[in-house]
Each structure stands twice: as C-alpha cells, then as structure tokens.
Amino acid sequence: MKTLILGLDSFDPAVFEEMAGRNQLPNFEKFIQQGGYSRLEVCSPPQTEVSWTSIATGADPGGHGIFDFVHRDPATYTTYVSILPMRKSALGEQFVPPYTAKTFFEEAADLGYPATALWWPAMFPARPDIPVNTLPGLGTPDIRGQLGVGTLFSTEDEARKKTRFAKLVSAGKDRFIASLPGPQTQSRSGPQTIGLPVTLDVVDEKSARLFVDKQQVDLRLGEWSEIVELRFKAGMLFNIYAITRFIATSLRGVVRVYSLPLQIHPLHSTWHYASSNSFSKKLWKEVGPYLTLGWPQDTTGLEEGCISDDQFLDLCQKIFDRRIQILYFLMNDFREGVLASIFDDLDRIQHMFFRDRMDVVQGWYKLLDQLVGQVNKKLEAWNSKYRYLILSDHGFSDFRNKVHLNRWLLDNDFLSMQNGSDDLGAVDWSKTKAYAVGLNSIYLNLSGREGQGIVQADELEGLLTSIKEKLLDWKDPSGSPVIQRIRLKHEVYSGPYTRFGPDLVVGYASGYRASADTGLGKIPAISMEPNTDHWGADHCMDSDVVPGVIFANRDLRDFGTISFRDIPFLAIGKHLSQSNIKPPSQAAGEGQKDLEERLKGLGYL
Amino acid sequence: MDKLFSGFGKKPLSQSPIIIVSGLPRSGTSMMMKILAEGGLSVVADQSRTADEDNPNGYFELELVKQMSAGNIEWLAGASGKAVKVISGLLEHLPQEYFYKVIFMEREIKEILVSQRKMLAHRNEELKSNDVEIEQQFQSHLSALKPWLVRQPNMEVLYVSYNALIANPEPLCRRLIEFTDTPLDLGRMLSVPSRDLYRNRASRN
Numbered sequence: 034m035k036t037l038i039l040g041l042d043s044f045d046p047a048v049f050e051e052m053a054g055r056n057q058l059p060n061f062e063k064f065i066q067q068g069g070y071s072r073l074e075v076c077s078p079p080q081t082e083v084s085w086t087s088i089a090t091g092a093d094p095g096g097h098g099i100f101d102f103v104h105r106d107p108a109t110y111t112t113y114v115s116i117l118p119m120r121k122s123a124l125g126e127q128f129v130p131p132y133t134a135k136t137f138f139e140e141a142a143d144l145g146y147p148a149t150a151l152w153w154p155a156m157f158p159a160r161p162d163i164p165v166n167t168l169p170g171l172g173t174p175d176i177r178g179q180l181g182v183g184t185l186f187s188t189e190d191e192a193r194k195k196t197r198f199a200k201l202v203s204a205g206k207d208r209f210i211a212s213l214p215g216p217q218t219q220s221r222s223g224p225q226t227i228g229l230p231v232t233l234d235v236v237d238e239k240s241a242r243l244f245v246d247k248q249q250v251d252l253r254l255g256e257w258s259e260i261v262e263l264r265f266k267a268g269m270l271f272n273i274y275a276i277t278r279f280i281a282t283s284l285r286g287v288v289r290v291y292s293l294p295l296q297i298h299p300l301h302s303t304w305h306y307a308s309s310n311s312f313s314k315k316l317w318k319e320v321g322p323y324l325t326l327g328w329p330q331d332t333t334g335l336e337e338g339c340i341s342d343d344q345f346l347d348l349c350q351k352i353f354d355r356r357i358q359i360l361y362f363l364m365n366d367f368r369e370g371v372l373a374s375i376f377d378d379l380d381r382i383q384h385m386f387f388r389d390r391m392d393v394v395q396g397w398y399k400l401l402d403q404l405v406g407q408v409n410k411k412l413e414a415w416n417s418k419y420r421y422l423i424l425s426d427h428g429f430s431d432f433r434n435k436v437h438l439n440r441w442l443l444d445n446d447f448l449s450m451q452n453g454s455d456d457l458g459a460v461d462w463s464k465t466k467a468y469a470v471g472l473n474s475i476y477l478n479l480s481g482r483e484g485q486g487i488v489q490a491d492e493l494e495g496l497l498t499s500i501k502e503k504l505l506d507w508k509d510p511s512g513s514p515v516i517q518r519i520r521l522k523h524e525v526y527s528g529p530y531t532r533f534g535p536d537l538v539v540g541y542a543s544g545y546r547a548s549a550d551t552g553l554g555k556i557p558a559i560s561m562e563p564n565t566d567h568w569g570a571d572h573c574m575d576s577d578v579v580p581g582v583i584f585a586n587r588d589l590r591d592f593g594t595i596s597f598r599d600i601p602f603l604a605i606g607k608h609l610s611q612s613n614i615k616p617p618s619q620a621a622g623e624g625q626k627d628l629e630e631r632l633k634g635l636g637y638l
Numbered sequence: 639m640d641k642l643f644s645g646f647g648k649k650p651l652s653q654s655p656i657i658i659v660s661g662l663p664r665s666g667t668s669m670m671m672k673i674l675a676e677g678g679l680s681v682v683a684d685q686s687r688t689a690d691e692d693n694p695n696g697y698f699e700l701e702l703v704k705q706m707s708a709g710n711i712e713w714l715a716g717a718s719g720k721a722v723k724v725i726s727g728l729l730e731h732l733p734q735e736y737f738y739k740v741i742f743m744e745r746e747i748k749e750i751l752v753s754q755r756k757m758l759a760h761r762n763e764e765l766k767s768n769d770v771e772i773e774q775q776f777q778s779h780l781s782a783l784k785p786w787l788v789r790q791p792n793m794e795v796l797y798v799s800y801n802a803l804i805a806n807p808e809p810l811c812r813r814l815i816e817f818t819d820t821p822l823d824l825g826r827m828l829s830v831p832s833r834d835l836y837r838n839r840a841s842r843n
Contacts (some may be wrong), residue, residue, distance in 0.1 A: 503770045593785035606791050614789055616730040620782040627767045628727065628775050634763035636687065637725045637752060638704055 034146050035419040036604050039365070039408065040153070040375035041401055041571060042081060044385050044466045045428035045584045046072045051399055055264075060406035061584060064423075070109030073581035074596035076429045077525050077538050078473035080378065080573050082116045082131075082154040082171055084426035084581070084597065089136040089153065091601040091612030095526030097134040099155060102573075103552050110457050110483045112470055112554050114180065116155045116172035116327075126159045128304060131172065135609055137601035138165045138371060142253040143607075147370035149312075152356065152377065157327065159308035166312045168359075170375055173297065173306070173327035176216045176265075176275045181294030181326050183277075185339045186211050188288045193337040207496060209288060213245060213296060215265040216273045225272070227265045240284040240619040247345055250291065251405075252281040255341075257348060262298060262323040274301035276322065278346060283380060291339045296326045314534070320362045323355050330381035345385065345395065347368045371604060376401070383429045386566055388569030405584075422603055425581040432571040434612065435548035435564045436515060436541065438469040445503055450556065457554040463487060467500055467536075470554045472534030472547040472573040474499065478537060500537060508560065509545075517542040517575040527613055540575025547573065559610040561590040654719035655794075656736055657818055659698075659707035659725050661743030662776055664753035666800035670743055671698030671723050673811065673830045677822030680720040682713075684763040692757045695830070698723050706731035719820075726783055738793045739817060749772050 053062050064070045075089035076094065078101060086099050094100045104115040113119075116131045132155060139150040142164045150156060154171035160300065175181035184197040186207060193196040201209035212228035219225075233242040243250040246263045258279045264271045275295035283289040297306050299313040306325065307313035317323065322444055329352055335345040343457060346633045353376060360374045379397050386393040405423060412421060442448040449464035462485035465478045480486040488496060500519075507515045518540035522531055525538050541547070546564075550557050572579045585603060594597065608614055618625055632638040657679065659670045672695045675681045687697040702713045705723050711733045714722075724732065732738060751769050758765060767775075787795050796817045803810050811827040 200734045578730075591784055591788040593781070599789065602789055602791060608789070608791070614786070617779065617782040618727070618730060620786065625779075627772060628779060630766050631754070631772055632725065632727055633665060633762065634758050634766070636662050636761065638727070 034141060034144070034371070034605060035367070035415070035417060036371045036373075036606060037367070037408070037412070037419065037421050038139075038371070038373035038591070039086065039423040040373060040377075040440070041084075041379060041423060041425045041582075042052060042375060042377035043380035043427060043429050044425035044582050045383070046580055047428065048394065048398060049582060052395060057395070058398060058402040058407060059425075063409075064584040064586075067586075067588045069585045071258070071589045071595045072584050073424060073583045075576050075579070075581045076597050077429035077540065077576040078573060079471060079576045079579050079581075081377075081426055084169045085154045085375070086132060086134075087597040088600045089138065090132075090134040090152075091137070091598050092134055092528055092607045093294070093597075093613075094534060094612040095130040095522070095527050095531035096528030096613075098530035098533060099132055099391075100526075100530075101474045103471040103474075103554075105470040105476065105554070106118075107476070107479075110460070110462075110468075110484060110554070112457070114172075115284070115471075117157075117174060117178075117180070119178075123403060128174075128178070129157060130160055130593060131155045134611060136165075137604045137607075137609060138373070139163050139484055139515060140606050140609060141371045141600065149191065149370070149372045151359065151363075151372075151374040153373065153375055154327070156261055158305040161305060161308055163308070165308060167308045168313060168316070168323075168325075169307065169327065170377065171327040175294045175296055175326055176273055178296070179330060183294050183331055183339060184213060184292045185337075186233070186288075186290040186292070186590070193339065195333050196337045196339055198475050201233060201290070204232070209233045213263075213292065214294075215275065216267065217568070218267050219253065225399045227267055229263060229265060233288070233290060235284050241281050241284055241288075241290070243279055243281075243290065251281055252279060254281050254284050255344060256280065257344070257351060261323065262322075272301075272302065274298035278348075279322075280340065282340060282344065288536050289339075293324070293329070293331055293332060293334070294326055295567050296324055296329070299323075300327055316359050316362070320359050321355065324360065328381070330378055332381055332568065334386060335385060342385075342390075342393075346382070349382060350360060353378045353400070357407075360408075361411070364408075370497060373604075376404070383570055384568050386569075387429055388431065402590070415424075420588075420604065420606075421517055421586040422600070423582075423584040423599065425583075427572045428579040429572050429580050430543045430574055430578055432546045432564050433544040434509060434515075434546075435562050436545050437548050437555075437557045437560050437562070438475070438539070438551045439554065440558070440560040441504075441507065442467055442469060442475075442500075443556060444560055445500075447500060455550075455556050455558075457556075459556070468554065469539075469547070469551050471535070472552050473539045473541075475537040475539060477536045479536075497536065504539070513544070514559070515545050516540065517578060528611055537586065540577070541573070543578045544576065545575060546571045548559075648688070650801070653736070656719075657721040658729070658732070658738045658740045659721055659723045659743070660729055660740055660795075661800075662747075662750050662780070663725055663748045665694040665743040666798075666803065667723050667725065667743050668693045668695060669800075669803075669830060669832075670741055670798065671721060672696065673827045674721045674741075674816070674818070674822070676822075676830050677811075677815070679818065679820055679822060682717045682720045682722045685687050690760070692753075694758055699823045703728060706733075709836040720766070726779065729783065730786070732793075734792060735765065736792065739795050740787065740795045741814065741817070742747065742795055742797050743800050744797055747776055750776070796826045804831050 090097045099603045119126045120129045141148040149166040151168050152170035156167045157169035157173040158341045182195050186199045186201050188201045199211040201211050204210045210230045215227045217224045226254045234242040239254045241252045249259050263275045269275045277293045281291045283292050330349045334340045447467040449461040451461045453459035469475050478486050479488050520538050601609045661667050683698045686701040689696040814821045
C-alpha cells in the first residue's frame with residue numbers, strides 16, 4: 034500500500050470547473066482528461082471538522098459523533114466546542130479526543146503500514162495508543178486551551194472585540210513597554226494571566242526592535258517576524274512554552290505591533306500535541322519551525338483590523354510554504370503506507386475574499402495547481418503502484434445574510450424568553466419547544482433528555498413537521514427561500530451516535546448561514562441581517578449547495594456519485610465497517626420485487 | 639496513471655481468483671461460459687439445466703449459486719481458478735473472503751427482453767410485468783450495480799459487449815486470456831461465438 038492524499042480544504046468545484054474551462058489550472062485538468070475527477074458528495078452539515086472526520090472514517094456524524102462545531106450538554110443547555118471536549122480527572126481538566134471511530138489511517142496502521150496525517154482536523158489531542166503520525170489541524174488550541182486570538186500592542190487605546198489588547202507605554206525616546214498576556218494559571222485568588230515584559234524600540238518609520246524573553250526580534254514594517262519561541266514562568270519549576278510571530282503595522286504616529294495567538298510549542302507541550310513526540314520534533318528541527326494552532330491563518334486579526342489584507346495573505350503564504358516543505362520532506366522517505374496532508378489556507382482566504390476579491394481567490398487556485406504540478410513531478414520518480422487522491426471537504430458559497438435562528442424560533446412561538454440576557458440562560462424552558470445551537474442544528478426541548486424538557490413523545494412528530502414546514506416557507510424580503518433543505522436526524526445519520534445528534538439538520542440556501550450568535554445559542558433582536566463582515570462567504574449551508582471535489586490517479590467514472598463514504602476505500606482499498614455501502618438490491622429502489630419474479634420465471638432464482 | 643492504479647489494493651491472494659461470469663439473464667453469460675470452457679478453463683457447473691432451444695450450448699449453471707443468499711457458500715472454496723456463472727442480481731451475495739475476476743456481459747436491453755420473453759414462453763411462465771416497466775427496473779438495477787462493483791475491494795471487473803463479441807470475437811477473446819491470466823486456447827475460444835445464432839434471435843425481434 035502506498036497512498037498520497039492532498040486535502041485542499043474548501044476547494045470549490047464551481048470555481049475549479051470555471052477556471053479549468055479557461056485552461057487556467059493545467060495540472061488539475063490532467064485528471065479530468067483521464068476520468069479522474071468528480072464532484073464529491075460531502076456529509077451534512079458541510080462543516081470542516083465534521084466533513085474531514087467523515088472522510089477519515091467513511092461515516093456520517095451518526096458514526097463518529099461530531100455533528101456541529103458547537104454541541105450542547107442536554108442536561109444544562111451549556112454549549113461547548115465539539116472538537117475540543119474536556120473531561121475532569123484527578124489531574125484536573127484534560128482534553129480528550131473528540132471522537133474514537135476508526136479512521137483509515139488507523140486501519141492502515143493495523144494492517145502494518147506507516148500512516149501519517151498532517152493538519153487533519155479533530156486530531157487533537159494526539160492519541161499515543163494509535164500508531165499514526167499526526168500533526169493536528171483544526172481544533173488544536175492555543176496555550177490557553179482556547180481556539181486562540183492574537184494581541185494588539187498600541188500606543189492608543191484601541192481595544193478590539195475579540196483580540197487581546199496591550200497598551201504600549203512610553204519609556205523614553207522611541208521606546209515603549211508593554212506586557213504580552215500569556216497563559217493562565219490557577220492561584221488561590223483565582224485564575225491569573227502570566228505576562229511577559231515586552232520592550233519595543235522604534236528605530237525608524239520602517240523598522241523596530243522588540244525585546245521579549247531575553248530575545249531581540251528585528252521587525253520591518255508590515256513584515257512578519259520569524260517564529261519566536263517564548264517561555265512563561267508559571268511557577269518555581271514550571272514553564273509554559275509558546276510560539277508566535279510579531280508584525281509591526283504602524284511605526285509613525287500611532288505605534289502598533291501585533292502578535293499571533295500564542296501557540297503550543299511542539300518541543301515543550303504540556304498536552305499531547307502530536308503523535309509521536311519524536312515525529313513533531315524531527316520536523317521542527319529538520320524542516321524548521323511551524324505554527325501549531327488549528328486555525329493559524331489569523332482571520333480574527335484581519336477582521337478586527339489588526340492586520341491588513343496583504344499581511345494576512347503573506348501569513349497564509351508562509352504557512353502554506355512551510356507545510357509544503359514538511360510534505361516534501363516526508364515524501365522523500367515515503368516508501369509505503371498512507372501520507373496525507375491538508376492545506377487549509379484556501380478556506381480562510383475564501384472566507385475573507387470570495388465576496389469582494391475573486392482575483393485573490395483565483396490566485397490561490399493557481400497556486401494549488403502549481404503545488405499539484407510539483408507533486409506530480411515528484412510522483413514520476415515513484416516506481417511502484419500507488420494511490421493518489423486530492424480532495425476537498427466541501428466547496429464554497431456566498432454568505433450575504435446572517436440568520437439568527439433562535440430569534441426565528443422565538444418569533445414562531447417555538448422558543449420563549451424570560452427577561453434578561455440574549456443567550457440560552459434567558460430562555461424560559463418551561464415554554465420552549467425547540468432551540469438552536471451550532472451552525473446547522475436544532476434540538477427539541479425533549480422531556481427526559483433535556484434538563485428542563487417539556488416536549489412529550491407523542492408531540493414529537495407533529496412538532497418536527499411544523500418546524501420543518503415553517504422553515505421551508507421562510508423567505509427573505511426579496512422572496513428567496515432561506516432554507517434549502519431541512520431533515521430529521523434519522524434521515525441524515527446512521528450509526529451509534531445518531532441519538533446524540535440534533536433533531537433537525539438545517540441546510541441553508543446559498544447566501545444564508547447561521548450567525549455566529551446562533552452558533553453559541555444567542556437570541557438577537559432580529560431574525561436576519563445583512564452580512565457586511567470581512568468574512569463574506571462560507572460553506573455551512575446545505576451539503577448540496579457546497580459539494581467538494583475529488584481527483585484521483587484512477588478512473589472515477591464508474592463510481593456514479595462519489596461520497597465521503599468512499600474515501601477509505603479509495604485511500605486504502607478497504608471499506609471501514611461504518612462506511613455503510615449499500616448493496617445494489619437496496620440501492621436500486623422500487624421494482625426489486627418485479628425483477629425477482631422475472632428471474633424466478635426464467636429459472637435464475 | 640490509471641495503469642499504475644489498476645488492480646492495486648486487492649488482497650494478497652493465497653489462492654487464484656474465482657472467475658465469475660455475470661450479467662443480466664439472456665445477456666450472453668452461457669456463451670461466455672462456453673468460450674472459457676472451450677479455451678480450457680475449468681468451469682463449476684452441474685446438470686440442473688441442460689441444453690435446450692434457448693441455450694443450445696448448455697447453461698453452465700450451478701444450482702448452489704442460487705443458495706448463496708441463504709449462506710450456502712462452502713462450495714466456493716473449490717472454485718478457485720475456475721469459472722462460475724452468477725447472474726448480476728446475485729453478485730452481492732458473493733462472500734468477501736475470496737477474490738473474484740468478474741466478466742460482466744452487456745447486451746442491448748431490448749434484445750435481452752425479447753430473449754427473456756421467448757424463454758418464459760418456452761417455460762410456460764406468464765408475463766407478470768410489461769417490457770417498459772421491466773426495462774426500467776433492469777436499467778436501475780444496472781445503475782446501482784456498476785457503482786457497487788467498482789467499490790468492491792475483492793472484485794476486478796471486465797465488461798464485455800455481447801454484440802461486439804459476436805461481431806468481432808478475436809480482440810475480446812485475447813482480452814479474456816489477459817484478464818483471466820490463464821493460457822487459454824484462442825482458436826477454440828473463437829469457435830464459439832455464433833453470428834448465426836445471434837442473427838436468428840435478432841431477426842425474430
């Protein structure tokens with residue numbers, strides 16, 4: 034077995050086919066000529082962490098248990114990030130793997146082959162019990178155990194909504210001091226943030242010197258520093274290490290420096306960052322330092338105006354380049370097994386530029402085409418049979434309107450509020466029949482399941498039908514439907530975790546997506562608003578709106594529709610038990626009985 | 639690139655693959671069995687159905703094939719390296735633990751239906767559904783079957799056009815020798831496809 038997989042997060046078939054039609058992506062187009070291209074049916078909901086997990090396991094969320102970016106505890110209605118679950122133990126709170134369903138990486142390892150997954154989502158924390166080499170992707174936290182935000186240093190008071198802020202205080206001519214807020218520790222008086230003193234010397238309007246943790250970091254205006262390693266003293270004998278990059282964004286008038294979220298240092302992680310430790314260390318030492326955050330392309334910094342479009346794009350390029358170097362390093366010694374690498378810059382770039390700067394987006398499709406061309410060239414030296422797959426977890430679409438689904442439920446008498454805040458804490462559960470948490474999920478307030486459930490079993494069917502019909506009738510002011518499709522969980526999911534899934538899976542029409550507020554269970558004052566954010570496009574819609582792609586060095590034309598369930602087979606030549614490939618007698622639909630009678634009549638049955 | 643991939647990923651075999659001749663009933667499966675047998679390949683068949691006016695060369699069938707769905711699969715242990723006829727509707731009951739090379743016969747559905755109608759008449763069976771309906775059902779059966787076949791890690795499939803085989807048998811018989819990876823006698827294989835037989839059937843449509 035020898036398989037190479039390139040995962041191109043959010044690579045969209047419509048953009049690809051349009052550009053391929055103009056012969057702009059020659060290396061991808063070769064696959065079309067050989068029958069090795071198809072659109073890919075992706076799972077519902079088409080969210081990154083859900084979809085890549087479905088691809089790795091061949092299972093829908095009912096088979097692996099990740100249904101949405103945000104889940105809720107039915108007993109308390111509290112929300113949590115599904116890919117960063119924690120469990121209390123004698124050692125305190127620990128991250129636990131977000132799912133345990135078998136992946137094709139694990140299956141390959143069980144068959145005795147080396148397997149490597151680079152930047153695959155939902156693979157943090159590493160599982161030392163499984164002999165798969167991993168550098169985890171989406172879901173890897175910062176050193177605080179959170180999804181991570183950067184820090185803006187400024188001589189002005191310009192605090193942002195999410196980004197941390199540190200005031201640069203004058204300490205002499207062209208010298209400023211501040212404190213970089215680091216990890217939190219628990220003390221008797223509660224959680225305390227450990228800071229690192231920072232001194233900034235502005236050399237001229239285009240350069241500065243930053244001193245932090247006994248290091249000097251030379252900054253050129255608008256250019257990212259190299260990756261800087263930092264050490265926070267968390268006690269007499271305990272240090273917490275982090276990595277980041279700095280960038281000076283203004284050195285005349287208002288002085289501004291920005292640092293990326295503080296990220297896990299792979300050589301000194303207190304959590305199981307990667308598997309194995311020696312694997313991540315080898316890459317760090319032999320290829321070079323790499324960012325570790327699950328979402329290292331700092332879209333929050335860009336949205337909040339801490340960095341510019343060009344600085345964001347430069348960061349994406351740096352991340353992309355280092356990942357390519359790591360992939361090529363591993364390809365040099367790759368003899369057998371599975372080697373998979375996900376490149377997720379395109380996803381972040383499309384979120385930020387798909388609406389307003391298609392030139393930037395198309396530039397990245399060309400960049401990925403070049404990557405594929407380079408990889409193809411390397412593969413020419415492989416003289417044994419091999420499998421080669423390039424695939425995406427979903428496509429992309431417009432996100433013109435933010436949908437506040439809980440407000441819609443409130444307006445339609447499915448949810449009731451008490452006076453107070455605008456989140457689930459203010460819901461009157463004694464009068465609430467349904468609520469939304471996550472980007473594509475509605476839960477009924479079910480008696481016996483939810484902490485204060487009121488919906489009885491005999492009401493269930495009618496209630497689900499009522500919500501479904503009303504949502505499908507929902508039109509925006511221009512008359513366009515907001516929802517493309519809405520399905521019951523048993524219509525979408527199969528497998529042991531299905532019962533934990535949302536009762537209704539909401540598939541938004543193109544142009545609509547649940548608001549971030551909805552994701553967290555909030556209930557703003559209106560049910561829909563135009564999206565004017567920098568984040569102007571998305572994929573958390575109906576799965577039919579955003580299909581993915583698959584390219585392979587084999588003819589895919591006999592496959593009919595190819596879905597995420599097929600990927601383990603295409604990757605390792607074997608279906609996993611949960612892949613649930615239906616035999617033809619079940620897939621053919623009606624008329625099977627007539628056929629059987631005909632065959633009996635002919636003496637063949 | 640496709641060449642590099644083809645056939646890769648199948649289980650390492652301790653036994654030779656089982657050659658399966660498949661297709662819709664009356665698609666030329668019996669003729670294919672006869673071609674392989676003439677070429678020198680052992681076939682697994684019994685005498686449950688002997689030659690008649692529908693199949694003058696014989697049926698080459700094994701009654702046990704019909705019992706696979708009931709779990710009767712022990713006989714497959716002796717089928718390694720031999721040819722067995724399994725109609726398309728029964729392929730899904732082939733057990734996973736063997737590797738199969740499937741020769742799948744394809745023929746114009748309308749021709750198949752004419753031939754089936756005649757065979758039903760010979761067997762004094764009444765026609766319970768009309769040709770339009772049954773054609774649609776066969777089409778949807780094939781539409782579901784082919785994607786399933788390509789997803790089977792233990793099956794390699796060669797599609798053979800009945801009509802092309804009758805019209806120009808040599809290249810296809812050579813391809814059969816290559817596919818079965820068996821030194822079959824090409825001259826004897828070529829003696830089987832009967833243009834006359836086909837013409838007779840076509841002319842009666």
